[in-house]
Amino acid sequence: MKPSSAAKAATLHDVARLAGVSLITASRALSKPELVSDKTIARVQEAVAQTGYLPNLMAGGLKSRRSQMVAGIIPALSVAQFLPTLQTLTETLAQSGYQLILGQTGYDVQREEALINTMISRRPDGLFMTGLVHAAAARERLQKAGIPVVESWDFSPQPVDMLVGFSHPAVGAAIADYFRRQGRQRVGIASANDPRALQRCAGFEARWGQPVPTALVPAPSGLARGREALSALLAQSPALEAVYCSSDQMAQGVLVEAQARGLRVPEDLALCGFGNAEFSAHMVPALTTVHVDGAGIGQRAAQMILQRCAGQPVTEPVQDMGFSIIERRSTERAAT
């Protein structure tokens, strides 16, 4: 018995032989024990233990047409936004025996399309997307594949299949309304240049009603980008009173840069972020931001996929999860 890879893994055949039963009985003992006598089950179990048998899900899946895998497509793992969603999705799926296969598009529509094809080749039982499916060919492919598809973190009246998300233009508009309600005049935007962040910018500007000084930085946005962005904004508009930032991470950078320039937040400059990151409530000043239930998105998406895999209909295939502005110190008005 060499420790090398020589020894082929035990198959169900080996288990059946050792247990003195037929192949199919061994199979049933493991996956449908209610159809097999307790004595037989015990014998099979022991044979499994002795041989160290682990089922080959590829073989089982080939026949049963269920791979027990779900494809997950994201722009990039480094986008902190999506982490709670992915974490919950992975966990919820795992509880039902499904694993996630991960793919990253890098915000590139061509890579997204290629990735979707690659994923379909693995015959996943479902597919999860952050964002919408952009390529028309991919949409068609997915529809033809006939598996449950959940698009997320965005909104569309005509999703490929199911959707759990919210409207980014509405977020932008809500922040514009909020700043206006506070009586702010000279507002600016510090945003990443990814499609969803740009939708928020557009929503903000449309509601604001006039051009808004905007500094765009490459996605994914972080603290360093926030510092750059505020510098760029102040160059355009020195008397800035309030800034909407496309992520809380970026807002941290705007805060640091403001402090480095001797600007007080919120007295001289008000800040609103997006995402309600774990740290935002604990910054000084605490950060006003837009809360989105990322973990909830992941859980609902997983439930929808699992439900459909179980053959049940999904009652509400398009869910707007909404959002809410969390007011904190960083946009407090001076008590004049």
Next chain:
Amino acid sequence: MKPSSAAKAATLHDVARLAGVSLITASRALSKPELVSDKTIARVQEAVAQTGYLPNLMAGGLKSRRSQMVAGIIPALSVAQFLPTLQTLTETLAQSGYQLILGQTGYDVQREEALINTMISRRPDGLFMTGLVHAAAARERLQKAGIPVVESWDFSPQPVDMLVGFSHPAVGAAIADYFRRQGRQRVGIASANDPRALQRCAGFEARWGQPVPTALVPAPSGLARGREALSALLAQSPALEAVYCSSDQMAQGVLVEAQARGLRVPEDLALCGFGNAEFSAHMVPALTTVHVDGAGIGQRAAQMILQRCAGQPVTEPVQDMGFSIIERRSTERAAT
């Protein structure tokens, strides 16, 4: 032609028939074109385009015993530490046509073991672990499975197979040395309670030579935990001069709490983090921290796995990636 899932996906058989060639010729035209005439390839390609054929990798993998998948096991997606590693790993593997299947252990050894079994059932061509494989049974299983395994972000003289990481006790010791060299007297530790962070604490304290006030918080550590930790530390040791934090995120929290208490960093309190996050260089003050090449770990791990999948030997199966202390403003000595 209903748009529903009724229409079964085209198989290679359909493609072959349409192209007027045999099954295996169609197969070769797609996967080993150098063995097939250009004319035939063109005919097959067209049949593929017409049918919308996408290969079934489960079926191919069953026969060829290569699934083109790599299992990736991490504690939790929310641990920012590992993101660059995972991102690079996923990308590098994808370039060679491999996809990553993700599993999360939640730092639980039992879940880790169960997950490894589940993963083996999918017959991945390789397995990547953040950390070491803890359960003895799992180590054995992996060795018997005969696939390339890379453990990472830690060090062990006897890995299951291959390893790319570094020594956490050595990190702790290096920071202790650094503080001592600076002439700091009253030092403290603010650390998460995960196994690797605890190793760094132990290394620090051993090198320091006497008990070090320590505040432990649950992993994963973030800004909020850092604030808590500094409060706890100051309660124990009011005259604290320097703190080592087990992550840069946590160091941010310690900084915020220090500032909230009117302590100046570095004049009143020096700070050293761990991880060299993207933001650390841009904080005010910029954060001294320990740099670890997380992306490099992911890339090397991917290369090792790919090399072994290609049947080539890996010349250096155990790689210590080392680490380095990046000195920045947060530990600067006053120019007395």
Next chain:
DNA sequence: CTGTTAGCGCATTCAT
């Protein structure tokens, strides 16, 4: 260069 034959490991029919 192309085709024929024979499985990969398992689960779904049917039968008993």
Next chain:
DNA sequence: ATGAATGCGCTAACAG
């Protein structure tokens, strides 16, 4: 409650 045959879709061997 158990078993025998059949095939999921594809590729590794060998032949031609």
